[in-house]
Amino acid sequence: MFDYETIRLIWWVFIGVVGIAFALTEGFDFGVGTLLPFIGKNDVERRVIINTVGATWEGNQVWLVLLGGAIFAIWPAVYATLFSGLYVAMLLVLFSLFFRPSAFDYRSKIEDPRWRNSWDWALFIGSSLPPILFGVLVGNLILGLPFHFDNDLRSFYDGSFWALLSPFALLCGVTGLLLTTFHGALFLKWRSEGVIHLRAVSTINGLGPMLLLALAATTLWVFVGIDRPEITQMVATDAPSNPLNKTVIAQGATWLQHFMAYPWMWLAPIIGFIGIALAWLLGKGDSRMGAFVSSSLGIVGIALTVGFGLFPFLLISATDPRSSLTLWDGSSSHNTMLLAFWITVVFLPIVLLYTRFVYRVIWGSVTEETVLKDSHTLY
Template sequence: MFDYETIRLIWWVFIGVVAVAFAVTEGFDFGIGALLPFVGKTDLERRVVINTVGATWEGNQVWLILLGGAVFAIWPPVYATLFSGLYVAMLLVLFALFFRPVGFDYRSKLENPQWRNAWDWGLFVGGAVPPLLLGVLVGNLIVGLPFHLDADLRAFYTGSFWSLLNPFALLCGFIGLATATFHGAIFLQWRTENAIRQRARRAVGLIGPALLAALALALGWVLLGMERPEIIVLPATDGPSNPLAKTVALAAGGWLKHFLAHPWMLAAPALGFGGLGAAYVLGKADSPAAAFLGSALGIGGALSTVGLGLFPFLLISSTDPRSSLTVWDASSSHTTLLLAFWITVVFLPIVLLYTRWVYRVIWGAVTEKQVMQDTHTLY
């Protein structure tokens, strides 16, 4: 039904949508964990904060598993290069995520204040560290990773964990953490009342300007201060995957030229800044439902800006541009892409309908009275 070139492009779009879904849904989970010790002043208030995501955090985290599985199935060289070269960073993300299930499930097992406070800070680590490190990862995807392919297409990563912590990547790490806490604060403002709602509203007012300023700095840095690979010779895009069959050179000002050559792409950064700016204004005005929509659109716009800016590249090599992996030369076979496509067409709508039903059932403000009444069934 779809030729090889088309199905590769379809999967690029689909995995981009999954990345946005993960950032929007798991983003407010991470943000609420990072804000937990600061917006909840008493044990009861912290239980209210935790239970705003208590029924959905596990389901939201599945988007991360789906994203990793999709990359593994669709772009095996990308998966192999990322998870072997960035092994330490990925383990740190995984270890931070370990705090979440045990923190949620064990925090309320004992009434000891020290026990509960310790798990609150565990949930803080599980909420703050992953978006920080994932932001660093996005920054390095833009800058490029030090890897090369040999004649047998084996990837060799020549960097270290510390080399990932370059200035631009750290700025992106701050953006990742700020985006999650901003998004989480708006969600918390939407689903709580009284003092917690007001603290969340103040958090929106504090984080919003810093996030927008950091995004503007990162965008200017990329467009004006970074070289971008440019494909000079590209084999047929419907042919077999062979990254070394192309010729690539670095181009000064290439990022800006790339967007100016396709003006419609400018809609993505406009949506990013417009959505997050509107979310800040609406959050300050105590309209959290509209603010959450703006925040979700802003996150989608920001991630779309990264994806469109990189296209057709998936991984840029900073040491051997020719080894950079693209949509056209890093994919699985045509048969694999088609089989995965039809599996997705059948099962993804079922997952989305179930998710929509869950949120409809549990929706509403979480109150201290509700937590006290259901003290043995809620976190």
């Protein structure tokens, strides 16, 4: 039904959608967990904050599993290069995520302030560290990673963990933390009342300018200060995957020149900035849903900016530009992609409908009266 070139492009869109879904849903989960020790001043208030995401955090985290599985099936060369070369960084993400289920499940087992306070800080670590590491990863995807393929298409990573922590990558990590915390504050404002609601508004008011400043600095650095490789010769896009069947120059153009060549791409950063700015303005007022939706649009715009800027690259090699992986030469076989496509077409709508059903059932404000009345089934 779809030729090789078309199905590769479809899967680029599919996996991009999954990545955006993870950023939107797990983003506010991370933000709520990051804010927990600061907005919640006592045990009851912290229980209210935890239960705003208590029924959905596990389902939201599945998007990350789906993203990793999709990359493994569709772009195995990308999966192998990332997970072998960035082994230490990936383990840090994994270990930090371990804090989250433990904190959610064990916090309420013992009514001891020290016990519960310890798990609150564990949830803070498990919620604040991953956005920083994911931001550092995005920064390094933009800069390029030090890897190459030999003539047998074996991948070799030439860098170290500490080399990932460049100034630009760290700026991206800080921006990622600010973004998820801001998104989480908007969600917390939407689903809370009273003093927690007011503290969330105050947090939104303070974080908004900081996030916009960080986004502006990151965007300016990307568009002006970072070169983007350029493919000068490539085999047909419907040919079998072979990353070495192309010619790439390391400094083809800047990101700014790339976006100027395709003016419609400017919609992505415009949506990103307008969405975040509008979320800040609405978040300071009485708006709940409008502010959160605006923040979500901002996140979509930021994600599309990165995706459009990299296209058609998936992984840029900083040491051997020819080894850079694109969606045309880093994919699985045609049959594998077609089979995975039909599986996705059948099951993804079911997942989305079930997710919509869950949010509809549990929706509403979480109050202190709610958690005090139901101390056995709620966190």
